[in-house]
Amino acid sequence: MIAIEEHKLKDAEGKVKISFQETPNVSGPFSSGLPDTIVIHYTAGSSAASSASWLQNPKAKASAHLVVGKKGEIIQLAPFDIRTWHAGRSSWKGRSGLNQYSIGIEIDNAGVLTQTAEGYMTNFSKLVSNKNVVLAAHKLDSNQRGWEAYTAEQIEAVEEICLALVETYNITEIVGHDDIAPSRKRDPGPAFPMESLRNRVLFGRDEDLPDEPDDTLDELAIVSADNLNIRTSPGTGSSLVSNPLPRGTKVKITKTQGGWSYVKTDIEGWVSNQWLRTV
Numbered sequence: 346m347i348a349i350e351e352h353k354l355k356d357a358e359g360k361v362k363i364s365f366q367e368t369p370n371v372s373g374p375f376s377s378g379l380p381d382t383i384v385i386h387y388t389a390g391s392s393a394a395s396s397a398s399w400l401q402n403p404k405a406k407a408s409a410h411l412v413v414g415k416k417g418e419i420i421q422l423a424p425f426d427i428r429t430w431h432a433g434r435s436s437w438k439g440r441s442g443l444n445q446y447s448i449g450i451e452i453d454n455a456g457v458l459t460q461t462a463e464g465y466m467t468n469f470s471k472l473v474s475n476k477n478v479v480l481a482a483h484k485l486d487s488n489q490r491g492w493e494a495y496t497a498e499q500i501e502a503v504e505e506i507c508l509a510l511v512e513t514y515n516i517t518e519i520v521g522h523d524d525i526a527p528s529r530k531r532d533p534g535p536a537f538p539m540e541s542l543r544n545r546v547l548f549g550r551d552e553d554l555p556d557e558p559d560d561t562l563d564e565l566a567i568v569s570a571d572n573l574n575i576r577t578s579p580g581t582g583s584s585l586v587s588n589p590l591p592r593g594t595k596v597k598i599t600k601t602q603g604g605w606s607y608v609k610t611d612i613e614g615w616v617s618n619q620w621l622r623t624v
């Protein structure tokens with residue numbers, strides 16, 4: 346279990362490798378009641394060590410509170426009561442300059458890849474094996490591209506860090522750099538499970554076990570699409586609960602919201618109404 350003591354990460358059980366390297370690229374302390382936001386990034390660098398080292402270089406004019414390596418190891422660059430320089434020109438929910446409000450977590454990940462004759466390549470000219478490439482369109486773009494996969498250890502470490510931050514500070518928002526600087530940034534991108542992290546850390550929800558809505562409806566329907574996506578919340582941006590429901594699947598609708606229905610079969614979740622035929 347990761348905890349925070351005097352604004353630094355500690356792992357009492359000694360299972361997580363945590364080191365502290367102080368960056369000079371910081372502003373003063375946060376105003377009272379802050380930070381209240383966590384911003385997730387990818388480094389687009391070649392290793393956690395090289396990214397951490399760059400973020401301590403005054404020439405970088407950038408920093409973050411943490412860098413999370415591929416094995417889940419953590420390098421902390423500044424205590425959490427000090428403002429670092431990770432967000433740049435940014436705005437979210439009516440506030441701009443998110444460095445004043447937020448903790449920055451950089452994840453060692455190459456980010457968007459370039460497709461070449463030999464395969465998918467990073468911006469530092471390293472080929473990424475196909476099993477580590479996620480093909481997806483960024484939520485802000487329409488074209489599908491290759492992205493380096495995050496490791497399970499990284500995703501787990503980031504979740505533990507966020508839980509410890511929520512425990513210690515008044516954190517109410519977890520956002521991506523791409524949420525707060527959409528004209529410039531695409532990190533952490535579609536390979537990072539932002540929605541499920543947010544659900545689990547902020548709302549205590551496991552994405553595999555969606556919250557039970559009130560069973561106000563009890564209507565039977567049949568899936569009329571070949572493959573109907575079933576999601577954790579109403580909206581195409583939310584995560585998939587499982588493989589899509591095949592055509593002809595019988596479901597029970599228990600609730601509707603907007604153009605979406607919460608359905609139960611052997612699994613349950615939200616589906617788009619247009620592909621349900623009531624019986």
Ligand SMILES: [Zn+2]
Binds near residue numbers: 387
């Ligand atoms: Zn970023």
